[in-house]
Amino acid sequence: MSKNMKHRWHDVIELTALENNWVTRVELGSRKLAIYDTPSGVYASLALCNHGGADLCDGYFDGHVIECPLHQGAFDVRDGKPVSAPATRPMRTFESRVENGMVQVKLKA
Numbered sequence: 001m002s003k004n005m006k007h008r009w010h011d012v013i014e015l016t017a018l019e020n021n022w023v024t025r026v027e028l029g030s031r032k033l034a035i036y037d038t039p040s041g042v043y044a045s046l047a048l049c050n051h052g053g054a055d056l057c058d059g060y061f062d063g064h065v066i067e068c069p070l071h072q073g074a075f076d077v078r079d080g081k082p083v084s085a086p087a088t089r090p091m092r093t094f095e096s097r098v099e100n101g102m103v104q105v106k107l108k109a
Ligand code: FES
Pocket: 049, 050, 051, 052, 053, 054, 068, 069, 070, 071, 072, 073, 074, 086, 087
């Protein structure tokens, strides 16, 4: 993949299709993403946990923290920081926004 590849905004799901205050799984090409609806806005990350590969979309979501369903490691979805062991590395997050009712995520084209 070229280092010069540009990031751009991608439509991923309509805002009204998100579960309120919960996590929703979306796919963008081959990428599986988790979209989080929170009182302070919408956030996005890779759906797979960086500890053991579990699907975070099957986890428990509370406030701004997603808890992995496999070993209960947890991450703050606002910046990806691990907040509970055994998660130790930040998860991959993406810029997100809502435009005309559509959730958009910034990714390499
Ligand atoms: S796979 Fe997520 S904490 Fe282990």
